[in-house]
Amino acid sequence: MSEPLTVTDAADPRLSDYTDLTDVELRRRREPAEGLFIAEGEKVIRRALAAGFRMRSMLLTAKWLGVMGDVIAEADAPVHLVEPALAEQVTGYHVHRGALASMERKPLPTAAEVLTGARRVAVLEGLVDHTNLGAIFRSAAALGMDAVLLSPDCADPLYRRAVKTSMGAVFSVPYARLDPWPAALGTVREAGFELLALTPSGAEDFTAARPHLLPRAALMLGAEGDGLTPKALAAADQRVRIPMAHGIDSLNVGAAAAIAFYAVNHG
16 A cells, blocks of 8 residues: 655656646657656546556545545555645646546557457547547447557557547557558458548448448548548548538548447448
8 A cells, every 4th residue: 555645846756757747749758758658537547557557656636535545555656645736736737637647558569469359440540639539549449449550640549638538448449550651551451351441532321331241340530631641542442431411521530430430330
């Protein structure tokens, strides 16, 4: 059991994992290099621990001591107790959930490893918005996708905002990077997957394509606005689209992903 220790100085080196959490560029550089990520909120912290991630430390305000009591009792990492104002000073924002944990990353599996035994996977190209990425992981977990594959320029699924938006689903859906892009899509095809590019242009309706009947399907989605690049589209086996009404030609990528995930699993 770790006895919570009160910290009163924002410059205390024991809080270094939590500094400037709103500085995206800083955290992008620091977190992968230092092998850490930040879990925010009771549910997300519990899900990270349940998924086997090791806690480096925890930062709490007093009102969360009771709620997190069992986690503290089992923790083999330091627990730092701070006032809300100090938490805001350190992190750069109002930590309304009151509980943060610094967790150790695990080695990222290869694409071949996450494809083993999978039947339905999502392939994401150029998604740099952490909120969209987190939403897609949450939908992937809820709607039966077995894995997520990311182009090299996709955002980090373990960045705090992505983890928070996914409600910890990034811990339960295996993911890997496909590099080089898009040549590494050949790995997906060699594993027996049909590559389906979700795009509004020159594509067949999901209802007609009937992708749920495919033995293995890899659904490709591009970034908000631009969608999949020409090279990614050229690498696909088939182009599919979501039927729409009232002159609407596209949806937010998170919403589109949820619909497509359902279609590729259930028709």
